[in-house]
Each structure stands twice: as structure tokens, then as C-alpha cells.
Amino acid sequence: GAGVSQTPSNKVTEKGKYVELRCDPISGHTALYWYRQSLGQGPEFLIYFQGTGAADDSGLPNDRFFAVRPEGSVSTLKIQRTERGDSAVYLCASSLLRGNTGELFFGEGSRLTVL
């Protein structure tokens, strides 16, 4: 596709369950980012991949959160033992990192609701 694709668009789960959120970046973009956005707030950085490796995971809130990008393209954000406070829109973005402009192209997001 032409843009960043995220699935599912909506996910409702119960407290304590495990969820996976998928991101398919723009073809050829080596940089991939996960952000989390709560209502009325700006996106909050979670993790950055350059190729297959997590170059910066300083934004992951705790060890219940984990992300992978095994082949340097599609990425999966995994959340274990979900809590109500995890409810948010999870945004994925990709970038070519031309020069140092760092312009990010965002997907529509996955809205996670933990009951």
C-alpha cells in the first residue's frame, strides 16, 4: 500500500489479556516508530527501530511492553497482562530519514480499550 498500515484498527480486551498490534510501514522506509496517544494529549514515544534492531526503547513504560521487527519491515507491538491504563491509540510511523529531517509518516492507529 501507499501508506503506513496498522491492524487492528480497534481492539477491545479484558484486563490481564495479551494483545498484539501490527504495523506495516511504507515500503523502503528503514526507520519505524511506535507512539501511544491518549485523549487530548500528543503522541508519546515508545520505541524506535532502525532496520531489524530496536535502536531506542527508552519510551516503553515497563516490561509488559515489547516490540519486534524481525525482517526489517513489519513490526508487532506486544502487550502482556494488559491494564486499564494501557487504553490508548497506538500509532506507528515510518521514515526514510533523508538527511536529518526525520519527517514521520503515521498510520491511522490501533485503538486499544482494556475493560
Added chain:
Amino acid sequence: GQNIDQPTEMTATEGAIVQINCTYQTSGFNGLFWYQQHAGEAPTFLSYNVLDGLEEKGRFSSFLSRSKGYSYLLLKELQMKDSASYLCAVSSGGNTGKLIFGQGTTLQVKP
């Protein structure tokens, strides 16, 4: 630490001009971005400033003063479709392209 401040809400009239301010304190600086986000949609890129001064792009302009840690987004000839959240974001350093976002300014354009 990292801190980016912008007003929470603004209201303006169709056809008018509005200026949205952003101040920042970050451990590094590789550029400042403005993104537009309509309700329920993904943020989309508006502008990028890395040097001091004004960058103009159609009805939108963005200004940067690095010494003051200050930027503004200027929207001219406001249209109803400009009602959205405007996010100020700083690339804080290195070559990661990682952006630190402010909370966003919700702009409501009234007829």
C-alpha cells in the same frame, strides 16, 4: 529533561489569521516540526524548521528561534477545515529522527 509547551485550545474566525506558539526545552535539537491532526485521524506533516527564521508554505508559515527555544505556526485565511489539533514536535538529537511531541493545540474555526 524534555519539555514542550503549547496552548491547549484556541478559537478563531473563518478568514482570519491565527498564531499558535510553542516553547521547548530539550537536551538536544535537530529540528522542530509541526503536524496537523484531525479528530480520529493520523497526524500529518505540515512544516520543518532547523535554522532560525520563517518558512512559508502556502497559507501556513512556521517560525523558529533556537536561542529562545520558541516556534510558532501561522495560519492565514482560515478555513473551516483547519479545525484540528496542531502538534509541535522536536527532534531531540542523534540521527534517530525520534520526535518529542507537545500536548497539541486544538484549534476551532468558527464561521
